[in-house]
Amino acid sequence: MNAIFSRASVRDFLTTPLSNEQIDSLLRAGMAAPSAGNQQPWEFYVVQSQGLLYSLSKVSPYAYPAQKAPCAIVPCYRTSALRFAPYAQIDMSACCQNLLLQAVELGLGAVWLGIAPEHDRMQMVKTILRLPEGIEPFAIIPVGYPQKEVRPQDRYNPHRIHFVEE
16 A cells, blocks of 8 residues: 555656566556456557657657656557457556556656547557557556655545445
């Protein structure tokens, strides 16, 4: 539970590369997410090339952290052979959250850069990464060692809690 309350969006990173073991751990966490009908729609593209990271950083006004990171994970989803296709993006949200929480556990920082459902952003990522047909990008998650400590926000708001009774 500590990772949930310690997670913060990290946008500035040291240049220290991630190990293969760290990347594997992040991907395992993403794949441990629940999905509708256990359809597991995810495919992951791991980007460590500075040229590609720079290109990804230009996908939206908010994507600049990609060029500052030693690595970005681009979670994508399949569009065919899914039992519950309309839920694929919901499945991907759980996947991304797991990945972000595992980054905290590993002493890393990460930030979720939204791509889906913005079709122009999705198309740009598809072009940059030369994604095959039937694969849609969902997010860009730059990850690395934080350049500085980022404190999480306390987002608890009791005014948003409603108890329902008969």
